[in-house]
Amino acid sequence: xxxxxxxxxxxxxxxxxxxxxxxxxxxxxxxxxxxxxxxxxxxxxxxxxxxxxxxxxxxxxxxxxxxxxxxxxxxxxxxxxxxxxxxxxxxxxxxxxxxx
Numbered sequence: 001x002x003x004x005x006x007x008x009x010x011x012x013x014x015x016x017x018x019x020x021x022x023x024x025x026x027x028x029x030x031x032x033x034x035x036x037x038x039x040x041x042x043x044x045x046x047x048x049x050x051x052x053x054x055x056x057x058x059x060x061x062x063x064x065x066x067x068x069x070x071x072x073x074x075x076x077x078x079x080x081x082x083x084x085x086x087x088x089x090x091x092x093x094x095x096x097x098x099x100x
Contacts, residue, residue: 010035011042011050037061 003018008031019027034057041053 011053013050024031 001020004021004024006017006019006027007025008015008017008028011022015031017027037060038050038053039056041047047053047056054079
């Protein structure tokens with residue numbers, strides 16, 4: 001697997017990151033999103049250190065990720081329960097079928 005050096009700009013600083021060519025677009029989108037979130041935190045006026053802004057964004061992203069994971073688990077459980085309910089409805093219909 002080949003990698004290439006990609007330069008991303010976050011809060012007016014350049015960072016070079018190695019990534020596979022097929023991951024370049026996703027990396028660029030992630031960098032743009034991170035940059036916009038860090039700028040939003042900086043513009044709130046509460047934090048000025050790049051390190052503190054980055055940590056605040058990391059905490060926000062972690063919270064969002066954990067909430068999405070929980071929602072995904074709950075949705076999966078709902079789907080599983082719906083399948084069990086539908087399967088339960090099919091079983092009585094199958095019991096009246098005469099097999100030859």
